[in-house]
Amino acid sequence: xxxxxxxxxxxxxxxxxxxxxxxxxxxxxxxxxxxxxxxxxxxxxxxxxxxxxxxxxxxxxxxxxxxxxxxxxxxxxxxxxxxxxxxxxxxxxxxxxxxxxxxxxxxxxxxxxxxxxxxxxxxxxxxxxxxxxxxxxxxxxxxxxxxxxxxxxxxxxxxxxxxxxxxxxxxxxxxxxxxxxxxxxxxxxxxxxxxxxxxxxxxxxxxxxxxxxxxxxxxxxxxx
Amino acid sequence: xxxxxxxxxxxxxxxxxxxxxxxxxxxxxxxxxxxxxxxxxxxxxxxxxxxxxxxxxxxxxxxxxxxxxxxxxxxxxxxxxxxxxxxxxxxxxxxxxxxxxxxxxxxxxxxxxxxxxxxxxxxxxxxxxxxxxxxxxxxxxxxxxxxxxxxxxxxxxxxxxxxxxxxxxxxxxxxxxxxxxxxxxxxxxxxxxxxxxxxxxxxxxxxxxxxxxxxxxxxxxxxx
DNA sequence: GCAAAAGTGTTGTGTCTACACCCATGT
DNA sequence: ACATGGGTGTAGACACAACACTTTTGC
Numbered sequence: 464x465x466x467x468x469x470x471x472x473x474x475x476x477x478x479x480x481x482x483x484x485x486x487x488x489x490x491x492x493x494x495x496x497x498x499x500x501x502x503x504x505x506x507x508x509x510x511x512x513x514x515x516x517x518x519x520x521x522x523x524x525x526x527x528x529x530x531x532x533x534x535x536x537x538x539x540x541x542x543x544x545x546x547x548x549x550x551x552x553x554x555x556x557x558x559x560x561x562x563x564x565x566x567x568x569x570x571x572x573x574x575x576x577x578x579x580x581x582x583x584x585x586x587x588x589x590x591x592x593x594x595x596x597x598x599x600x601x602x603x604x605x606x607x608x609x610x611x612x613x614x615x616x617x618x619x620x621x622x623x624x625x626x627x628x629x630x631x632x633x634x635x636x637x638x639x640x641x642x643x644x645x646x647x648x649x650x651x652x653x654x655x656x657x658x659x660x661x662x663x664x665x666x667x668x669x670x671x672x673x674x675x676x677x678x679x680x681x682x683x684x685x686x687x
Numbered sequence: 688x689x690x691x692x693x694x695x696x697x698x699x700x701x702x703x704x705x706x707x708x709x710x711x712x713x714x715x716x717x718x719x720x721x722x723x724x725x726x727x728x729x730x731x732x733x734x735x736x737x738x739x740x741x742x743x744x745x746x747x748x749x750x751x752x753x754x755x756x757x758x759x760x761x762x763x764x765x766x767x768x769x770x771x772x773x774x775x776x777x778x779x780x781x782x783x784x785x786x787x788x789x790x791x792x793x794x795x796x797x798x799x800x801x802x803x804x805x806x807x808x809x810x811x812x813x814x815x816x817x818x819x820x821x822x823x824x825x826x827x828x829x830x831x832x833x834x835x836x837x838x839x840x841x842x843x844x845x846x847x848x849x850x851x852x853x854x855x856x857x858x859x860x861x862x863x864x865x866x867x868x869x870x871x872x873x874x875x876x877x878x879x880x881x882x883x884x885x886x887x888x889x890x891x892x893x894x895x896x897x898x899x900x901x902x903x904x905x906x907x908x909x910x911x
Numbered sequence: 912g913c914a915a916a917a918g919t920g921t922t923g924t925g926t927c928t929a930c931a932c933c934c935a936t937g938t
Numbered sequence: 939a940c941a942t943g944g945g946t947g948t949a950g951a952c953a954c955a956a957c958a959c960t961t962t963t964g965c
Contacts, residue, residue: 526952541963626955626956628955628956628957629954629955629956632953632954633953633954636953636954648963649963649964650964651964652964652965653962653963653965654962654963654964655961655962655963656960656962656963
């Protein structure tokens, strides 16, 4: 079967979409959405189908495989293999979800069915790691945003404060962001209007390729 | 089913263990070792069992899950899910393998059955990435080695030259290596004897935790 | 003018590459 | 002595964090 860890920053907090089980085992407790495969279906197709059917989530900005769980003890009833996926939803969307489905902060989860808590935490770890060395921020952010707004998204996902100053410089140096030329007018409290940025790419790219032990040769020239 | 990408540096070249198929489809062509699960078996148990049974490889220094393949077209006969694992064998071992099994350089693979070529390359990518930001080198190296020997292993795995000078400094600064106090006597051509080192840990550890966007606060003190 | 929010200048630090130089051994 | 291979010293490039300062707005 396939399972989806769908994450979104909502109200400034990283949240995961959970589904309340209607049947034993773990009747009534929260679990990850997902379900069985149908014949000749890809795992990715399967999780997309289950997310669209059961929880009406279609606007995934990113989807990647996490891991496959196979411990014979993970389900009390039967031996069950499950492949978990990480899905991300941009921050301004509010997909309509059925009544048995809701968002929960990843800090402060209720008791989850099966081994789902560990899977949620693994998904968050994957997100945190990739925010550091890829452009994955595109999947959390709306189409256009100010640096402050983006800083809040990164802070919620990473779980610690992020400096807007340095975030801007890192992402611009890596050419992950580009300015739109437009400005966001300030709120009623005043303040300088913020410049609006967007991600240059909406697909995953590694932006910090070689941590160390990179190939010999002259320093790579920054893209002109 | 489970599949294993077993890699080892042999004769200074990164090689993968392949198994020659005896049955259709792809009769006679090379493929990754592996096979079906038996009930109540973990995927990891399964791949270890198949590697031990069929190819007599028991001395894996590292084993981790790569990904699960599910394309309905990947096997011409039937719809087949396969979970691929990356296994590593230290460089000085020469496990006894049956006659239908052999090592092949990853640069210069024969035509492989199914989608196995892509899986091998994915395994190599995983290895290359983790050599940069973890202590995974322990899984390629013998118990003790000189920096030159280790340099050759890294160069074979990474596919480019590596400077022994800098490799030593990086791995010592990160406290991944430690000296043994012993020396390797020089060969017949003479030369200064090389100091012998070993990896401090034989289990995977991240040694370059935050590429960027690390939490605020005073600089982490290097371990005294 | 003053508060609020955004953005820039600048300094310091740590980590890495590159390369010159020195050290220990065999013949 | 000299060739061979191992190891250290050091300088420069770079990316980043931190923080002070400036800019632009509302009131």
